[in-house]
Amino acid sequence: MKQIISIELYKIFRRPRTYIAFAAIAALIMVIQFGLKMDGQSYAGFLMKDINDTLTVDGKVLNGYLICYILLQLLLVHVPLLVALIAADMISGEANLGTLRLLFTTPYSRTQWVIGKFIAASIYTIVLLIWLAFLALFASMWIFGTDDLFLMKSNYVVLIQEKDVLWRYVGAFVFASFSLLTVTALGFLMSSIANNSIGPIVGTMSAIVFFTILSTLNIPLFSIIKPYLFTTHMNNWKEFFDIKVDDNNEAIYGTILNLAKIKTSLIVLTLHIILFVSASVIITKRKDILS
Amino acid sequence: MNNRLQAQVDPLIERVSQKLGLVNDYVAEGVMKTDVSFIKASLGKVKVYFKKPNLLKVKKEGGISLLPKGGVSVTINSLLNTKQYIALPAGTQEYNGKTLRVIKLVPTDDKLDWVISTLWIDPADALVYKTFTTTKENGSYEITMEYGSYANLGLPSKIIFAFNTKDYKLPNGITLEFGDDDPTAKQKALKNKKGKIEITYTNYVINKGVSNTMF
Numbered sequence: 001m002k003q004i005i006s007i008e009l010y011k012i013f014r015r016p017r018t019y020i021a022f023a024a025i026a027a028l029i030m031v032i033q034f035g036l037k038m039d040g041q042s043y044a045g046f047l048m049k050d051i052n053d054t055l056t057v058d059g060k061v062l063n064g065y066l067i068c069y070i071l072l073q074l075l076l077v078h079v080p081l082l083v084a085l086i087a088a089d090m091i092s093g094e095a096n097l098g099t100l101r102l103l104f105t106t107p108y109s110r111t112q113w114v115i116g117k118f119i120a121a122s123i124y125t126i127v128l129l130i131w132l133a134f135l136a137l138f139a140s141m142w143i144f145g146t147d148d149l150f151l152m153k154s155n156y157v158v159l160i161q162e163k164d165v166l167w168r169y170v171g172a173f174v175f176a177s178f179s180l181l182t183v184t185a186l187g188f189l190m191s192s193i194a195n196n197s198i199g200p201i202v203g204t205m206s207a208i209v210f211f212t213i214l215s216t217l218n219i220p221l222f223s224i225i226k227p228y229l230f231t232t233h234m235n236n237w238k239e240f241f242d243i244k245v246d247d248n249n250e251a252i253y254g255t256i257l258n259l260a261k262i263k264t265s266l267i268v269l270t271l272h273i274i275l276f277v278s279a280s281v282i283i284t285k286r287k288d289i290l291s
Numbered sequence: 292m293n294n295r296l297q298a299q300v301d302p303l304i305e306r307v308s309q310k311l312g313l314v315n316d317y318v319a320e321g322v323m324k325t326d327v328s329f330i331k332a333s334l335g336k337v338k339v340y341f342k343k344p345n346l347l348k349v350k351k352e353g354g355i356s357l358l359p360k361g362g363v364s365v366t367i368n369s370l371l372n373t374k375q376y377i378a379l380p381a382g383t384q385e386y387n388g389k390t391l392r393v394i395k396l397v398p399t400d401d402k403l404d405w406v407i408s409t410l411w412i413d414p415a416d417a418l419v420y421k422t423f424t425t426t427k428e429n430g431s432y433e434i435t436m437e438y439g440s441y442a443n444l445g446l447p448s449k450i451i452f453a454f455n456t457k458d459y460k461l462p463n464g465i466t467l468e469f470g471d472d473d474p475t476a477k478q479k480a481l482k483n484k485k486g487k488i489e490i491t492y493t494n495y496v497i498n499k500g501v502s503n504t505m506f
Binding site: 047050051052053054055056057058059060061147148150152153154155156157158159161162242243245248249250251252253 | 324325326327328329330331332333334335350351353354355356357358359360454455456457458459460461463486
């Protein structure tokens, strides 16, 4: 299995396409960081308009932690599309080139190849996420400094102490890895069905866009299916940044408001990963490579 | 001169003023609690700097602090030390088992930020236990005080600023929280329009000098 993973990783990282995602993420993050560095106070002033009517906020609101949160909100919706570029090509790309026959005539079983390819694609996804974390969190901390996290949600504001923030980001990135691995698994499933590269990539992207729209629409009819859609759960990394309060409305250090929601989402995402990969194995095992 | 005479009309106000006059400056350490319906914040350590006649600054030791807009600076010191007011007696009221005298202050200087202030004073020890001040631009503030070991100087051990808050709502398009509505928080925000900032003082350093740069 190690050999398969090494071969697949070699194939992934020698393709120029692989680096499109790294470059795109770097470019997006740098542009946003540059914009906020130059004119972030106007942006913060706009966000805090309602609060400034009542309260005076003293401190470094626009710090690295808030910048990272803003970046993750913007990027974690789009990174799945970049993941699809690689994951959805893992099997169909080989089928398109005709090398799939060659792979399946080696002493390794089809199941071993599929699992090995999926692990390689997952490693790519995790490396991409680490790259995102490095630029969005650590580079922002370096550029903007750190302070308490002053988070403006739609209906309320959460003020998290500086020393209570970093572990939440660790949790959020671990959670995000499950979200992106689900997308990797979906792309992989699409890839196992098709015999060309474009179809599964576009198909995966379309599925993500379609289900994301369903997840975000507050229409009662869709509320029935929403809990079962992986896109509904992908955004729940935000739950790490909501805090419990006691009876005196005092925030409780080190707590998460809705830990159960995170656990449920992790279970749903894991089940999706297992389902998609199992389906990929079954489909690939039955795949006709002779015609 | 006329204003000064009018301010001295009420001897109780004069006693309070004399007591507060013993303190030229102080640096106080304390713990601040923010209780606003739409804000989830934890306790934070603060330092409060005061210098006569009416310079006051609350600084949080690291981190972000939230203070009522303009309200913290309208303290008893800033009301009485200016001497620019007319004191009007308004009877007595029971408050926490004490019979307090109620005195209304009306500023005689149009440039002052406050419009009217009501003080609840204990005539026995010349301590102000509660004030209600209406300002020109920052709404009304109720300040309640508790006293401890620094009562002889008129310095409270606990101070609570209560103020009106406005609605807080950001569109989901800005916060990117589509489908994340939290009805409980929304309901809570609508129910409670009062905000409170509590500062419990742990230590005072009095009349040791405070630089103007602190303000």
